[in-house]
Amino acid sequence: MTDDSPLTGHALIQSYLRTLDNSPGVYRMLDERQAVLYVGKARNLKKRVANYANPSGHSPRIARMIRETRSMMFLSTRTETEALLLEQNLIKQLKPKFNVLLRDDKSFPNILVSGHDYPQIRKHRGAKRDKGSYYGPFASAGAVNRTLTQLQRVFLLRNCTDTMFESRTRPCLLYQIKRCSGPCVGKISAQDYAASVADAEDFLQGKTTRVQAQLAGEMEKASEAMEFERAAALRDRIRALTHVQGGQGINPQGVAEADVIALHMEGGQACVQVFFIRANQNWGNRDFYPRTGAGADAAEVLQAFIGQFYDTKDPPRLLLLSDEIEDSDLMAGALTEKLGRKVRIEVPQRGEKKDLVAGALRNARESLGRKMSETATQAKLLDGLAEAFDLETRPERIEVYDNSHIQGTNAVGAMIVAGPEGFLKNQYRKFNIRGDDLTPGDDFGMMKEVLTRRFKRLLKDDPDREKGLWPDLLLIDGGAGQVSAVRQIMEEHGVEDVAMVGVAKGLDRDAGKEEFHRTGKQPFALRHNDPVLYFVQRLRDEAHRFAIGTHRARRAKSVSATPLDDVPGVGATRKRALLTHFGSAKAVSRADLKDLKAVDGISASLAEKIYDHFHERG
DSSP: OOOOOOOOHHHHHHHHGGGOOSOOEEEEEEOTTOOEEEEEEESSHHHHHHHHHSSSSOOHHHHHHHHHOOEEEEEEOSSHHHHHHHHHHHHHHHOOTTSOBOOOOOOOOEEEEESSSSOOEEEEOSOOOSSEEEEOOOSSHHHHHHHHHHHHHHHOOOOSOHHHHHHOSSOOHHHHTTSOOOGGGTSSOHHHHHHHHHHHHHHHTTOHHHHHHHHHHHHHHHHHTTOHHHHHHHHHHHHHHHHHHHTOTTOOSSOSEEEEEEEEEETTEEEEEEEEEETTEEEEEEEEOOBOTTTOOHHHHHHHHHHHHTTSSOOOSEEEESSOOTTHHHHHHHHHHHHTSOOEEEOOOSHHHHHHHHHHHHHHHHHHHHHHHHHHHHHHHHHHHHHHTTOSSOOSOEEEEEEEEETTEEEEEEEEEEETTEEOGGGOEEEEOOOTTSOTTOHHHHHHHHHHHHHHHHHHHOTTSOSSOSOSEEEEESOHHHHHHHHHHHHHTTOOSSEEEEEEOOGGGOTTOOEEEOTTSOOBOOOTTOHHHHHHHHHHHHHHHHHHHHHHHHHHHHHTOOGGGGSTTOOHHHHHHHHHHHSSHHHHHHOOHHHHHTSTTOOHHHHHHHHHHHHHTO
16 A cells, blocks of 8 residues: 655655745744744755754754745845845745744834924934935934934024914914024024034034034124123033933944844843944833744844844844854845845954943843743733633733724724733734714714624634634723623624623723623623732723824824815815915815916816816805
């Protein structure tokens, strides 16, 4: 008899070798359900895959991965650098369980000095499409805001929008409190304002000593010329600059531009700490907790982190690492190609650079310790939640829903997600309530719409519940009525195995007197000092905060809306030009065709569209 069972593990991998050549590329290992287990890159595909075909010499993690492999996929590339970049893109897209995965990949804020004749200074996050000079990245919005406040105190630059700048007829409050020099109403000449902008950019480039010396010289000249008010203003700016410098004692002297990246691993978990050094200034730090791919070593974790971290960010000229990575030269080449100038990767052994890495490593170790402690506490709370609500197991994913509106207007639904690692903010979702047939203020109807859309999406995106998107527990803001409505929706979609609890505010709507409602059971309450009660309150309050914030953003957008938003071909720039020319949307609607054609940026055909749009509407 012959054995017709399909090949697996080492034998399967061995069978692919005869079809491979020596070119660079990317390979994928798949399990019996065709889910991707691992994505890797190779300088030589045949040699790399041959290593996996060897029955011995593998770590427990790799051995387990090989045992689970049922098929492989290959993609050759022209260079190993292309393979490295493709590998990191596929890891972020497919999230294989044996790869290291960066879970928090948000963009970082920068400071933008705009390209206006009187440049605006403001916080910027996202793609660098606006004209101007960018400085960053900063570790957090708070770090940017503190720096902007310092710049306003010292250099008196405007932060208002261009539209507001062009429409001002008198100075705003910032001018009165000496946070702006008032260029909008001619309180400062274009030449002097440009000099202030140049000084601010010197400051952001680390040339603080030169700026301070220049201000001191101007103060002395003003004093000699008996311009005492100007001398006093310059004195205040020097004091503010001195205060800024005094708060930057941890800034490096010999490192102008670098990211300091340190890794600490413990108990199967990892923390990567990143310090941003720009213009010889420490612009803050962030910690990250990558998934370690079921036991990857430090070199693999750090290399995967760097590849994924800089996939959407510009790298600095220098990376200072706590550990060697697997392909340092290859990674440096890929980052150099991305930045368009040379990028160096170093693991310093002495001096100031070594001290910077040691500081980052200490922060990584302390951050991971706090994270592990918080995770242990979170696990206890989840166990308590399972016991309180009679759940079979500890919930790994909790979804909490809330609505927000004002008498039915700008209604939104919000979903927040929590699990063993706390709030999962990248999983939060917003829902603009679409139901035209809803009675204003119909919370039942709004919740029905939100949950209907949610379960439809789950059934479409993850019908087999393999991607970890399905909740183990739903928490609904409301009592028996909301619970009944949600249960009906779940039954309509064939979802009967997801636990659901309604959280009602209870007697007198006081915190601590919440009642919990479940289908077919009597409402109950928890002890006033029960940690699980506090945990549920935190979940509910977070959902409430997120819902209110979403509602306010939508309401603010609707307040700023004008009839011009409905005119085809009129975007933000042309809308601004029309409002500047006519003063209001109502004046635009009443303008004749000749006046519309006279507006800068409005062509004859677009003027006719605008005129016809308002004429047809009467």
